[in-house]
Amino acid sequence: MLSALLKKHLGHMHVIYLHGFQSNHRSVKGQLLAAYCQQHVPEINVYLPDLNQSPHAVVQRLDQYIQDHTDKHLVCVGSSLGGFYANYLASQYHLPAVLINPAISPWQLFNSRFGHHQLPFAITTDWTLTQDDLNYLQYDMAHKPQDLKKILLLLQQGDEILDYRHAARYYHAEDSQCMMILEQQGDHVMRNFADKIPMLLMFLVHRCLSRNL
Template identity: 30%
Template sequence: MIVYLHGFRSSPQSFKARLLAARLAGLGRSAEWLCPMLPVSPAEAIALAEREIAARLQANGSGDAGDAGNARKASERVTLIGSSLGGYFATYLAQKHGWRAVLLNPAVVPDRDLSKYLGEQPLWHGGGSIVVEPRHLDELRSLALARVTQPERYWLIAATGDEVLDYREMLAHYPDVPTRLIEGSDHGISEFADYVDDVIAWCDAP
């Protein structure tokens, strides 16, 4: 299963999510794709992602997560792809569950970065808005990890031209993680179509 976690104010309609979904569909692998719409609350976003992943694994016959052996087998079937704030969530979930994760320009200190977005904020896709509350920053802080273990389970893709987040913070936060550093580009990785097949191949690797 490949699980995409979108970023702040984004959605499953982000262009990176749509590119990945279309590519997997072209490969006849749509059943492996999961891309939930995440709520504004980080705690609720994590809980939702865990519920949807568990439900999909159960539906696919991966076993009861309460069984240690089946839980181990289930974890081997999950790879996360997290973009921006979704990369922060993916890091937390991968560390907690032993899953693998591709991190696309991930947020490193989102409670700091989002402190200037308190209040009502418009969504990028489909209209509507969210309301960012101080408690959401506290929830973000509760998910912080000083470092990841088993860095080989992660792949960092960072763009030096990211206009929203500092790629140098990403490199410092994931010092031992295999990394593809893109010279230039932007926060959204506008040329992501050039990397879709590489990302899927990494997800498929043992």
């Protein structure tokens, strides 16, 4: 059904998958998504960038990818810190997005985990977290998308890293039209993600259709 919709109305679609903190472009969820699309919906290309850089460098890379693919139907899927990046892309470029246990205020999380006295802190061989990074996350990237109908929020109450209620409150103000699926138990990784892939792809395709038709 997805292939038929794409062939008839959209052609090809590009999914930008944004992994979480201390993960990389080989993240399990990203690989599951790419494998599913390759097998079942080859009209969907999955882009898996490595985000282990400063937030400013990540934004430059993602902005460039979007500028290079303005002729494509672009959507994004992000997990944890990647969910924060996906929120940024949705707000800046009005892209449909799926957010998986997203970080809402990552600068607060980093402050509580590392503290000002530990900065700069080496996260990977390619990224050392600085106070400038935290400021950039907070003041340059924290913008809620205007069209929340394009957002699908996937939360699990058992998330041991992030309090799911922060994201639920952030996206579900009184007049919000954001779609949210909240599951009991679960965890931050969302181990049943593979079961959700057909549903989230259908959501993204239909949001592209509503913009295109």
